[in-house]
Amino acid sequence: MSEFAGKHILVVEDDAEISRLLTVFLKTEGFHVQVCQRGDQAPNIVRQSCPDLLILDILLPGQDGLAVCQQVRSFYQGPILMLTACEDDISELTAFRSGADDYVRKPIRPDVLLMRIHALLKRCSHQSVQSEHYRCGPIDIIPGRREVLLNGEAVELQSGEFDLLELLARHQGQAVSRDRCYKSLRGIDYDGVDRSLDMRISSLRKRLGDQSPQRWIKTIRGTGYMLANDENR
Template sequence: MNERRTVLVVEDDPDIAALVGGYLTKEGFSVASAASGREALAEFDRCIPALVILDIGLPDVDGIEVCRSMRERSDVPLMFLTARDDEIDRIVGLELGADDYVTKPFSPRELTARAKAILRRSQITSSSDQVMRQGAVTVDLGRREVTVGSELADLTAREFDLLAYLIEHTGLALSRQQLLDGVWGYDWYGDVRTVDVHIAQLRKKLGDAADIRTVRGIGYRWA
């Protein structure tokens, strides 16, 4: 399924970079590497990756700044890999458009599974003419675009998939685990609270048009 898609691994620790790159290569991916922020941006422009795995603690430029620069260029899926487990870092990273956040130490197999799940969800669907409308919100599954009224919403790949899943199940109360299974995938491992962070981002970006209701004791539903 990978068709030799390229994953850009940005990590200044050569042992970790080799470990991650080795597992991705075994899964059939082409791997590009960078050990600094400046090198990462140059490699990003050169190889046009399908996914970026980005360490926050880089020697020259903070990974969050690198993420911001990449987001100005593209909406390519991006995963943070870092030793920093501070909630503020996590929220800032997700607000900038990161699709996932993995803290060290980590399981290489789990990291690879998450990378594959992100790439699987980010693939453009074959039903390019499928459009869903709910109130002022229009979701174009083929173009992977969301508009609120006449304005294009700036969503990450994960936020798009979560919104589409909620609207596809309009009126149904979905638990956090159901949302994780349906959007992140059954092979995703992590804290269910990541759903809450992404819901908060959707509400912020969609404003009053975000008809996402919190269902006490269960999860969320699109009303």
């Protein structure tokens, strides 16, 4: 199995035999596969299922693949691989202008298709790490750059303070226990006495202007701390 086993691929293809062969092949490679056979149904399915990659035929009933591609690009940021039976450069250029990331010509060669899928997923994975971004009110946390902004202005944090804030951000809206904080940040169990975590939280709140009353970094009594989201501020 590849490193991308378990990724969700949505295949939008009206040819039943091609859909069947693609499904069998992709499942053999470890992917979770979903099939849609109509272009006018595809955007809603993309919105609902949020696939890791979209394979989109150009000639579809209801709405062609180019129109589908343009429509889903307003809300879907994942990679789109177009299938085309055309041999001309104009069709390829049109696919890219519609928002496609790559294309494969029919008849489909499985080895070429798999290579293109892996390349797109790898590129997408790299970009998602680089662009990871958390927001809590006026606070922006960008782990890839180890940067924190408050109302758009950079905030200087000590390394340990940033690590703690990033941990809370990765579980935003959920309480993170003291024990988990100690294990993640220091590799030790919480002994019930050490107050260094509380001191670090206090310092973070001061640097982020989150003091009395605390709106963003909340104390969860008997558990630990939580970075608030829109639902629990």
